[in-house]
Amino acid sequence: MQTKILLDEEQIPKQWYNVQADLPSPLDPPLNPRTQKPIVPEDLSAIFPMELIRQEVTTDRYVDIPEEVRDVFRLWRPTPLYRAHRLEKFLKTPAKIYYKWEGVSPAGSHKVNTAVPQAYYNMKAGVERIASETGAGQWGSSIAFATMLYDMDCTIYMVRSSYEQKPYRKSMMRVWGAECIPSPSTRTESGRTVLKKDPDTPGSLGIAISEAVEDAVNHEKTNYALGSVLNHVCLHQTVIGLECREQLAMVDDYPDVVIGCVGGGTNFAGISFPFAGDKLTGKHPDIDIIGVEPASCPTLTRGLYTYDLADEAGYTPLLKMFTLGHDFVPPSMHAGGLRYHGDSPIVSRLVHDGVMRAVAYHQSEVFDAAQTFARTEGIIVAPETSHAVKGAIDEALKCRQTGESKTILFNCSGHGNFDMSAYDAYSAGTLVDYEYPDALIKEALDRIPKIA
Amino acid sequence: MQTKILLDEEQIPKQWYNVQADLPSPLDPPLNPRTQKPIVPEDLSAIFPMELIRQEVTTDRYVDIPEEVRDVFRLWRPTPLYRAHRLEKFLKTPAKIYYKWEGVSPAGSHKVNTAVPQAYYNMKAGVERIASETGAGQWGSSIAFATMLYDMDCTIYMVRSSYEQKPYRKSMMRVWGAECIPSPSTRTESGRTVLKKDPDTPGSLGIAISEAVEDAVNHEKTNYALGSVLNHVCLHQTVIGLECREQLAMVDDYPDVVIGCVGGGTNFAGISFPFAGDKLTGKHPDIDIIGVEPASCPTLTRGLYTYDLADEAGYTPLLKMFTLGHDFVPPSMHAGGLRYHGDSPIVSRLVHDGVMRAVAYHQSEVFDAAQTFARTEGIIVAPETSHAVKGAIDEALKCRQTGESKTILFNCSGHGNFDMSAYDAYSAGTLVDYEYPDALIKEALDRIPKIA
Structure with missing residues (x-):
């Protein structure tokens, strides 16, 4: 049986499918937390390359997958x-x-499916380093692998409870050339704030995201990458x-x-x-x-x-x-x-x-x-x-x-x-x-x- | 590219290839360590099922792979x-x-390729339990997987240095229902002898094999399985x-x-x-x-x-x-x-x-x-x-x-x-x-x- x-391999999809095209009405837009007005692409350009911002909002039913990305796939x-x-x-x-x-x-895991195109578009945009977070480590190791392919540096903030439970995910990131630190960390303002309130916190994805975004905003030629949600x-x-x-x-x-x-x-x-x-x-x-x-x-x-x-x-x-x-x-x-x-x-x-x-x-x-x-x-x-x-x-x-x-x-x-x-x-x-x-x-x- | x-799946080989058929002269036979005479099938029947003994010595160029084994493959x-x-x-x-x-x-790893037919032939011969050894744990987890498929019990003697270096191989064996103990152990005469001489020994495959063979010989309906060499x-x-x-x-x-x-x-x-x-x-x-x-x-x-x-x-x-x-x-x-x-x-x-x-x-x-x-x-x-x-x-x-x-x-x-x-x-x-x-x-x- x-x-x-x-x-x-020739049947690897040539285009991604965008369900936004088939929604009966548009998605509610993301809002700027300060103005509570819909964000504009410029709001995101400090941490994402323009092509990913375009993909975030497009209502085209299909989006071409670059040949170079299909080659990695x-x-x-x-x-x-x-x-x-x-x-x-x-x-x-x-x-x-x-x-x-x-x-x-x-x-x-599936995480590499988005890590590779994300690293690719960042590389194309001249970005030299990615800061990101990871929970169980599947995303962290995936973005470590992907950034390595394009000769980029990579720092991963790993949720502390997982960092302790799964030490070998960190080893995997290291084999692929990335740096992995437990979150909350003392590297960022947001991490230090949480640690001050609760030094024994197991951490959370929400905290680790804050740290990675803060890192990306504060470093030259560094962007942020998110392995889920968006x-x-x-x-x-x-x-x-x-x-x-x-x-x-x-x-x-x-x-x-x-x-x-x-x-x-x-x-x-x-x-x-x-x-x-x-x-x-x-x-x-x-x-x-x-x-x-x-x-x-x-x-x-x-x-x-x-x-x-x-x-x-x-x-x-x-x-x-x-x-x-x-x-x-x-x-x-x-x-x-x-x-x-x-x-x-x-x-x-x-x-x-x-x-x-x-x-x-x-x-x-x-x-x-x-x-x-x-x-x-x-x-x-x-x-x-x-x-x-x-x-x-x-x-x-x-x-x-x-x-x-x-x-x-x-x-x-x-x-x-x-x-x-x-x-x-x-x-x-x-x-x-x-x-x-x-x-x-x-x-x-x-x-x-x-x-x- | x-x-x-x-x-x-239809191209999974239907027969194994036996290089013994193409050797210019026969292999030197295994010898009975006591008599130094070539062993006879009966010497091995205490620990191996007859079909595996036959496969050990056959000079047929091809040996059929059972359909049930190909199905697992x-x-x-x-x-x-x-x-x-x-x-x-x-x-x-x-x-x-x-x-x-x-x-x-x-x-x-490749070890499952032989674990499955070995467990299969033992099951067919009415064996209900396998004792075996493992080095890094690849064989041990493979025979654990294979014996589980045929509802057999399984005990693995794992070389102590690897047991300590790779604790999660043991967890894998447990998920598949097998028991895994560090070797040398106190369960066997051969294990106790080694421990007496050198309590801190890292163990070796040679020692672990002795323990597993001894276990198989001394237990009813228990056979031994070897993941390599033979x-x-x-x-x-x-x-x-x-x-x-x-x-x-x-x-x-x-x-x-x-x-x-x-x-x-x-x-x-x-x-x-x-x-x-x-x-x-x-x-x-x-x-x-x-x-x-x-x-x-x-x-x-x-x-x-x-x-x-x-x-x-x-x-x-x-x-x-x-x-x-x-x-x-x-x-x-x-x-x-x-x-x-x-x-x-x-x-x-x-x-x-x-x-x-x-x-x-x-x-x-x-x-x-x-x-x-x-x-x-x-x-x-x-x-x-x-x-x-x-x-x-x-x-x-x-x-x-x-x-x-x-x-x-x-x-x-x-x-x-x-x-x-x-x-x-x-x-x-x-x-x-x-x-x-x-x-x-x-x-x-x-x-x-x-x-x-």
């Missing part, structure tokens, strides 16, 4: 699409489960879903359900936006698109859909998104890449409009799912990815109940080779499931700045 | 063959460099070279040089035996086949070609091979999988006969090569694999000198995701290069038992 559905793309025969058999489900395996990339990052990740659609067509299939885990939302965007476009344009109106988030950072399921800052210190524009409040510090947990207070504005809009929906799970149940996946399909996934695995297993089990033979597609976004301490905690029974009282969530939401 | 040469095979465009450009070489990427397997292990690994030959034919190429790293010798055997067969049968008489070993365990380059034990305690047959003496304990170094006192009898014979040759490198220079590879091709290889990378780079640099456009093929046998502490030591400048005085080697060789 065919297990892997493969494409040739050949190192791992197109990635294989797997039919999960062994998992299906184990679950005794009539559903067909497919997963897109992004763990074959150099840094081991529209251009979603755009770059659509290679995942575009390939999936081709691969499923090769076996005469099309998904009834599309699933991804959600931190900032871009791996989910990557696999789902081409299908969301099919839904928005009426080609496949019934497709069910599910984002899976951690119950310990439940932005889409318990957050507010409103304008909020993307970082802790307030250096970034206000984005219209689901948020728990920009100063919300999620507990230290193993899916560090999902510890973000907000979400991609496009994903948020689509969830708000009912084009997509969201579910939340606790870490002990997602690790149950991850172990089942490892013991059937052989792949040990990242803690972030295990959320998508759990979502897919639950949908497949529903099919066992109903007898439906649905086609379920999920994004297997990265391997867990640097996350084995999380599996150790799981097998030792020491994983903690955080449940937020409503009052605590409300308090965080009340701190979101009010827009006039 | 095409980077990856891919095959369909679909999870990662055929593996991609890469053209190393970026490395070639960096080296300014006219050579063409290809590498076979075995790191895409569940456990991250003829049937070489046989199983030939899927690598067979696929390479097909993949190179797709781009109208054939190697002038074939390279692999050598510990027990089976990943090298896997990539090279199909080409060695072409050489032995006169189809390609000039192909250069190079095994690369660590200078700190220089079996092929400084050992003796003679009968010796495969393990420390003397539980195994005497094998005719290159050896440094069965009680030789190599220093603790990062390429734990290459810390073996002997070599595959077939590889040894082919090196002895001049069909293949061997070179040795120090660990600091192989890590230089590994870093170059990571910074060009993006892949962070295992310390073992870095020896093959170094060999390929050196051959490519010779081509730059001579202007020859040779086709160089090497086995990129595994990823280094669990070996980042070695890269940390490299970048900290703390790697130690061991150079053995001739006297010390001679002393170890003098302890090899004399055959009448």
Whole structure:
């Protein structure tokens, strides 16, 4: 039975798909936090190259992928699409489960799909150094790899709790020539401020973003790069879903359900936006698109859909998104890449409009799912990815109940080779499931700045 | 420029190639250590299933791969063959460099290629538990994965120096349901004996083999499995070279040089035996086949070609091979999988006969090569694999000198995701290069038992 559905390198997409073109009305624009007026490209030009700013706002349906970027993609793309025969058999489900395996990339996850074009456009614009942040380290190692390709320097602010849990992500960044420091750090004003208030803070993505932006603003020929959340990052990740659609067509299939885990939302965007476009344009109106988030950072399921800052210190524009409040510090947990207070504005809009929906799970149940996946399909996934695995297993089990033979597609976004301490905690029974009282969530939401 | 040469799952080889069929004269047989007479199948039946014993001695040119085993292979095979465009450009070489990427397997290396059929044949023979050993942990995690597929129990004796350097390999074995204990252990007579002599020993593969064999002999329905050295292990690994030959034919190429790293010798055997067969049968008489070993365990380059034990305690047959003496304990170094006192009898014979040759490198220079590879091709290889990378780079640099456009093929046998502490030591400048005085080697060789 065919297990892997493969494409040739010539079939690496030549264009990214931009779901903004198919939204029934435009996205609410990012606002300047000082003036509360929509930002203009110049507001962003201190930290982003003009081509990425253009991609952030364009409503063109397709954006060309530079040949030089496609040439780098050949190192791992197109990635294989797997039919999960062994998992299906184990679950005794009539559903067909497919997963897109992004763990074959150099840094081991989908993050490289946007790191390479981001580094490329910065290089083209004469930028010589990138400052960025990372949660679990997948983005940090990806941007380290990408900047190395173009002979650029790179500094990564890594969320402290992950820095301590995953020391070898730092080693990987070093092999590729980047510098990696725990955040909050004493290098930046925003880092020092947080440390003063709480020297033992586990850190957060919001804090690390503030540090990286501050670094970029204050250094010559240095730009900032973000591995998630923004529209251009979603755009770059659509290679995942575009390939999936081709691969499923090769076996005469099309998904009834599309699933991804959600931190900032871009791996989910990557696999789902081409299908969301099919839904928005009426080609496949019934497709069910599910984002899976951690119950310990439940932005889409318990957050507010409103304008909020993307970082802790307030250096970034206000984005219209689901948020728990920009100063919300999620507990230290193993899916560090999902510890973000907000979400991609496009994903948020689509969830708000009912084009997509969201579910939340606790870490002990997602690790149950991850172990089942490892013991059937052989792949040990990242803690972030295990959320998508759990979502897919639950949908497949529903099919066992109903007898439906649905086609379920999920994004297997990265391997867990640097996350084995999380599996150790799981097998030792020491994983903690955080449940937020409503009052605590409300308090965080009340701190979101009010827009006039 | 095409980077990856891919095959369909239908092109997973249907038969293994057995180079024994093309040797000009038979291999010297394994001897019973007590009688010094050739062993008979019954001598091995206490620890191996009959089908593997048959494969150990057969001179059939091809051996069928069971369909059930090919079905498991679909999870990662055929593996991609890469053209190393970026490395070639960096080296300014006219050579063409290809590498076979075995790191895409569940456990991250070629070892799974033999773990699966070994577990399969044991399951078929009614065996319910496997005892085995592991050096760096690649074999241990592979046999853990394979035994899990067939619902068997598994105990792994892991060489202590690697157990401490690579704690997450143990976590991986646990995810797949196996038990992993540091060797020498107090579980076995052979382990206790070594610990009594030297409580601080780093352990060795020879000691760990003794423990696993002793465990298998002393437990019901338990067999032993070896991840290297033996003829049937070489046989199983030939899927690598067979696929390479097909993949190179797709781009109208054939190697002038074939390279692999050598510990027990089976990943090298896997990539090279199909080409060695072409050489032995006169189809390609000039192909250069190079095994690369660590200078700190220089079996092929400084050992003796003679009968010796495969393990420390003397539980195994005497094998005719290159050896440094069965009680030789190599220093603790990062390429734990290459810390073996002997070599595959077939590889040894082919090196002895001049069909293949061997070179040795120090660990600091192989890590230089590994870093170059990571910074060009993006892949962070295992310390073992870095020896093959170094060999390929050196051959490519010779081509730059001579202007020859040779086709160089090497086995990129595994990823280094669990070996980042070695890269940390490299970048900290703390790697130690061991150079053995001739006297010390001679002393170890003098302890090899004399055959009448």
